[in-house]
Amino acid sequence: MNPSLQIMAAQVDPGLFDLPWDTPIAEWPEDIIAALPRGISRHTVRFVYLGERIIAVKEIGERVAYREYEMLRDLGRHDAPAVEPVAIVTGRSTADGEPLSDALVTEHLVFSLPYRAIFGQHQRQDSVRRLIDALSVLMVRLHLLGFYWGDVSLSNTLFRRDAGEFAAYLVDAETGELYPSLTTGKREYDIDVARTNIIGELMDLQAGEILQMDVDAIEVGDTFVQRYNE
Structure with a gap:
């Protein structure tokens, strides 16, 4: 094992040490993916088997x-809908001593799907409404908790079915900041970023023939703002 390898976690799963950290994760063997x-x-990003669990x-x-990692831990202490951090892995290098990127490990959110997978299964306008409702x-x-996201998008969210609708979970907190309360400016900026990203992501789905062309992406973005304000 690489002597410089370090794994930081509140409680380290010994199985983490058995993963091939001396290899870029894009090249990890299929039997653990x-x-x-x-x-x-x-x-x-790769989903990896860790005993009976799956981690990202x-x-x-x-x-x-x-x-x-710390931001996700803070959100967890506030019982926010977000993925759970597991560990940080640093000091990675190849067998030849070439440095590799560090890694953030999070728990896989069971039964969750990214938005593209949902639209790949259900090309219905109703699916758009339900995802927008969940994201709003x-x-x-998150805003009531004082969390400023900074990069709100469907791509940075996971969705899980919940009583016929969808529940949304934050999966990427890189740009996030936590405050005692949000200023109006930060809240409005988050909303505007979300609207812009939603429109772009839906247009991208339409260009890839994953979403029906009769869905008005701009109207959906405006609907998100309306639903948030409601």
Whole structure:
């Protein structure tokens, strides 16, 4: 084992030490990879079997990894709808000594799906409404906690069925900040970013023929703002 490898966690699962940290996670063997749908991410992410559990491993810079880990822990203490942080892995390198990116490990949210997977299964306008409703509820809950997201989007959210509707969970807190309460400016900025990203993501789905062309992406973005304010 690489002597410089360090795993920081509130409670370390010994199985973490057995993972091939000396290899980029894009090259990890298929027998430990869980074939689950992944959302779009600026980082390399893999779902990995860890005993009876499934974890998400994201390659990321050390400073950002620590910041996001602590932010997710803070959100967990507030009982926020967000993924649970497991560990930070630093000091990674190949067998030849080439440095590798550090990693943030989070718990896989069981039965959750990224928005693209949902639209791939259900090309219905009603699915759009239910996801927008779920995201607006998530935004309200996070803002009431004083959380400023900074990069709100469908891509940074996971969705899970809940009594015929969807419940939304924050999955990426890289840009997030937690305050005693949010200023009007930060809240409105979050809402505007969400609207812009939603419109762009739905248009991207339409360009890929994953979403029906008769869905008005701009109207959906405006609906998100309306539902949030309601």
